[in-house]
Structure formats: C-alpha cells, structure tokens
Amino acid sequence: MSYISFYRKWRPQSFSEIIGQEHVVQTLRNSVLKNRISHSYIFCGPRGTGKTSMARIFAKALNCVNGPTSDPCNKCNNCTSISAGTNVDVIEIDAASNRGIDDIRDLREKVKYLPVILRKKVYIIDEAHQITSAASNAFLKVLEEPPEHVVFIMATTEPHEVIPTIMSRCQRFDFEPLKLDKIKARLSDIASSEGININESAINLIAKYADGSLRDADGILEQLSSFGDSKITVDNITSLLGIIDQEMLFEFTNILIEKNTNQGLLFIKRLMESGLNLKIFVTELLEHLYNLYVIKSYENPLDIIDVNEDAKGKYFNQSSLFNIDEIEMYLDIFSELLKQVKWGEGAKTFFKTAVIKAINSSVINETNINSRFKKIDSELNELKQMLKESTNVNNECLKEKDAGMLITNNKDLQQKTVKNSGTGRKSSIEKESSEASRDNLALQPEKAINAEEIEKFLRSNYDKLTALVKKKSISLEAVFKEATDFNIKGNNTIYFYLSEKKKFHKDHLNKVKNATVIQESLKEITGRNMKVVFDFEEDNNNTEIKDNDNIITEKKNAKMHADNFEEEATSNDDIIEPEKNTVKEQKKPNEVKGNKTSAENDIYDYIETKFGKKIIK
Ligand SMILES: Nc1ncnc2c1ncn2[C@@H]1O[C@H](COP(=O)(O)OP(=O)(O)OP(=O)(O)O)[C@@H](O)[C@H]1O
Ligand SMILES: [Mg+2]
Ligand SMILES: [Zn+2]
DSSP: OOOOOHHHHTOOOSGGGOOSOHHHHHHHHHHHHTTOOOSEEEEEOOTTSSHHHHHHHHHHHHHOTTOSOSSOOSOSHHHHHHHHTOOTTEEEEETTTSOSHHHHHHHHHHHTSOOSSSSSEEEEEESGGGSOHHHHHHHHHHHHSOOTTEEEEEEESOGGGSOHHHHTTSEEEEOOOOOHHHHHHHHHHHHHHHTOOBOHHHHHHHHHHHTTOHHHHHHHHHHHHTTOSSOBOHHHHHHHTTOOOHHHHHHHHHHHHHTOHHHHHHHHHHHHHHTOOHHHHHHHHHHHHHHHHHHHHOSSGGGTOOOOHHHHHHHHHHHHTSOHHHHHHHHHHHHHHHHHOOTTSSOHHHHHHHHHHHHHEEEOOHHHHHHHHHHHHHHHHHHHHHHHHHHHHHHHHHHHSOTHHHHHHHHHHHHHHHHHTOOOTTOHHHHHHHHHHHHHHHHSOOOSOOHHHHHHHHHHTHHHHHHHHHHHOHHHHHHHTTOOEEEEETTTEEEEEEOTTOHHHHHHHHSHHHHHHHHHHHHHHHSOOOEEEEEEOSSSSEEEEEOSSOEEEEETTOOOSGGGSGGGOOOGGGTOOOOTTOOOSOOOHHHHHHSOOHHHHHHHHHHHHHSOSEEEO
16 A cells, blocks of 8 residues: 555544534534535634645535535545545645636636536635735636535635735634644544554654644654654654754854855755754744844843753854844744745745845844944045045145155055945944044044033933934833933043943943944934943942042932923023034935935945845835
C-alpha cells in the first residue's frame, strides 16, 4: 500500500470526528436536518483548524445517497468519491492560483450547468481573500444570483482581506485555533494507533509548536515517526526538528544589523541544506527579536523575558546595535512570513524573499526622517560653509599665488563630501559627524544672554520643549519625561536630572542620537545651542550643583511645567528670539521630491544613498 501522509490519513471524515469547532459543527448539522441550506458560506480561521475538512464533510452531508443527512454514511459512491477528491461535482479551487478575472468568468459559465451525479454542485474556494478585486466583482454577480443547484464554501485565513461585499453575501463561520489539551489528546491518539513510542513531555512540546494548528501537530509527529522505532523524546524533537540553536539566531540577527546581503545569501543556503524546519526557525527568530525588543524598551526586561544566563550579555549587546523601529520592522516582516510558511509545504521561496527584504529594508518613519533631515541639513550647511571658505581661499590664491592650491583645496573638499555620503549604515562616520557637530555647536559664540535668563525662559516654556520632543519622537519623549529638573552650567551645558533609579533612562537619553534630538529641540525653543547631559540627582532634598562660575541651589523635583511657573514667566520677546531659520514644517520625502529645489533634491538623494535602497514608511 502506498504511503499516505498523516494529515490525509487522519483527516476527519464526519462531523463527529472534527475536533473542537463545536458551534460550526452544530449549526451546519442543524441546517442540513432542517433543510435550510444557504448558497454561500465562508469559513474563517487560522491554518490547519479544519476548514477544508469541514467543507468536504458538509458536501457529503448534502449529497450522501442516504441524505441529505447530518451523518453522511462515508460508504456510498457519493461519499467516497467526495472524500477521495474525485467527484466532478465537488470542485475545489485554490484562489491563490485561480484568482483572476478569467478564472472567475470561467467559473460563472460552468456554474450554470447542473451537477452530473450529485444533488448539489459544491464549490470549495480556498484562500478566498486572494481573489483579485476585479475578479471579485464578477464573482459577486454569481453570489447575487446563485443557481439553485450550487453551494459555495469559501475558506480563508485572512477574513479582513475578503472584499466586504462578498463577505456580506455569505454565512460566516469562525474557526478557532485548537486548544493545547485537544492537540495533545489528538497526538496521543495518533501515536497509539500508529504505534509511535513517544513520551508526555515530547507530546507537550509538539503541541506547543503546533500553535493551535492540528495540521502542524500531525505534520510534526509524522516527521518524527519517520526517523525510526525508538522512543521519541524532547531531545529528539529539538535535534530532529532542528529547534534552533541560539547561536544561529544571534548570527542571523547580526546579518540583519549589518545589512550584509552576501552573508545573508550564504545563511539561506546553509539553512536550506541543513534541513531545519523553516517554520520553526521563523518562530524562534520572532521570539529572539521579541526579546531584543523588550530589552530595548523596558527598564527591567528580565522581569518580562526569560533568557538563559549565558545568553544575557549577548542579548544586551545585540539589542544595543538596533533601534526600536528596526526591531518592529523585522517583527513585521517575519510575522508576515510565518503566516505564509505552512507546515512542510513550499516555504523556501517565501523564506528567501523575506530574508532579502529584511536585509534591504531601512526604517524611515516620520520621526526618524525628520531628525535625519535635520542632521543632513546641518551637514549640508557645513558643506556649503566649507565650499564658501574654500572658494574664498581659492580666490585669494588665484589672486596672490599660483593655481596649484586650488586643486589641493578642492581635493580636500571632495574627500569630505565622499566621506559624508558613504552608504555605511549607522556608520562611525555618521556618529562622528553628529558628535563633531555637537561639539562645534557648543563652541559657537553665544548671544549675550546669560544662562539664568535662558533657564528662566525654559522653565516657563518647558511644556513646549516636551511637546516638541514628542513631535520628533514619541518614545524618546516618554523617557525624557523622567527628568525631574535641569540647570545650565557654565553658560553652555544643560544638565537634566533623573532619579538614581532611572539609570536605564539616563543612559538612553545620553546616547548621542537621543541627546541630539533634545539639543535640537532646545535650540528651537530657546535659540541657543547647548550641550545636553543627563545625570543623576545629586541628593535627596536639595540639589546643590557646583559649577565653575556659580553655585545654584534648586529645590529638588520642582515641577517644570509652564502652569507651575506662570509667575516666573516673562514676556518672550525681551529674552530670546528663536532662530528665524528653524525648520518648523516637517518635510516628508515625497513633498521634497515635488518641490524640486536643488538643495532639497540633494538631501533626498543623500537619504536614498545613505539609508538604503528601499524606504519603508
Ligand atoms: N478541527 C480538526 N479536527 C480534526 N483534525 C483536524 C482539524 N483541523 C485540522 N485537522 C487536521 O489537519 C489537517 C488539515 O486540516 P484542514 O485542511 O481541514 O485545515 P484548514 O483549516 O483547511 O487549513 P488551511 O487553512 O491550512 O487550508 C486535517 O487533515 C487533519 O488531519
Ligand atoms: Mg484548507
Ligand atoms: Zn454516503
């Protein structure tokens, strides 16, 4: 006898064999008993929960020679041919590959013909959400006036993607993911009738990986059983199924961080050759990314996630190389992939595509793009300044000396330009230049406004500062809010203070990238470039901060929002004029493309080369 895979061998053949989905079973049975059959049904629910099986059983219930009956006999020719998938009147269509307008026109033609053998012609349309919108309209016409002899059963894992007009014409049933104990019971059943020797904890582990899908559970058990007669243990599962070695996850994530396409392609090749189960790899990868996400976002991540002692340092290290938007983007890409990789089916292409997409994508969300624009803006200004200076020098040279110097200067300039437009992501160059510009800013001569006046002004406008930071980055503002006080030292450095319990927040804020956002916001509000430092509060009652010039004593935890400082607020114009050329309107890339001023186009091109080939918003 030829080998039949578990999921076919164990496909439920009657309503009573369906596990779970009780409400669906009951309603369908009743409708047959009461002869209230609708023309179109839609079965919605996650993969491997019984939609196709249920559709076939329903087709048998309608067409069993002893029926219509809620208990098809499974013996008559009608039942057996439907079960075998050979009955001409039960037509299964995979909308993933027959989704176009021509396919649907064809269907419309054929729907008219009476069934050859059965009472009802049954169309089972899988992946119904894949029908194109053009085809949907044609299909809708069929659904509006279905011939008496036809029943449509659609199935979909993505009900929200089904065109609403189609959805509303169908009787909808929602299939639930199977509960863990039901999956375990089912696995035990199959194991005992197939003579598979497996212990309880191994069954547990399989059930966990099946994640609500009985198809997956059957598939894993089958894969394991083909390895021989000996007892299946948890160890077997981890090695045979290739539950992924943590090293591989770190390695793969590093490839993403480095955006290393070469290594990425090699990794794909290795993974394919190793025979590891792709679905499990993707599941584990998502878990890994989630851990990194938690470490990045929470003060005490280890309260939330469970990472083993050895891996702890590595996790923290790796998470510091990411920004949170990137992790979110990878979570998106790979959870989308997880939906596509069905158990044991052609997952390789999906996998390769997703990996390439992940490597080549850069996050540029609105917050990001705004702050990057500003950074680029200032780099561009720097370049312009250099150009101007160099032209001046060159003019001098031309006037006074020989032309040789011109070449030298331009060369220098070119080198600087090339350096600044390098494509290295998060490169040291980028850090350098932003650090350099901070230092430059700090060194710039300031207007004759003293630190006290700025402080006073800032206290009464503190809410503007937080609002501006929030506009630039919601997540940063959430952390920035933890600062309880500030003061300006030596005219040009502003210290923000946080409680000693907020070490995570303090370190986060001190990162160049974040401090720069605060610095830029401060500049927009006060007109002053100040170096920004986050520090711990110095003692519990009064904060006495020694400074080169003066000693400032502040009541600790003095609230800094404007409403608390109204008395102190002076009219804006007698103190500080915010800079006139502050970028107020935040630009989006497409807007920039539209207004083709050359400087803006330069910025746009610069972003494209600097931050990757593809921009995801
Ligand atoms: N509710 C269930 N009861 C019993 N077996 C099930 C059930 N759901 C799934 N199975 C098992 O999984 C296999 C596949 O189920 P089926 O094709 O009906 O799922 P599906 O919901 O159509 O999945 P997909 O969305 O992936 O097409 C069945 O052959 C059976 O072995
Ligand atoms: Mg199906
Ligand atoms: Zn029958």
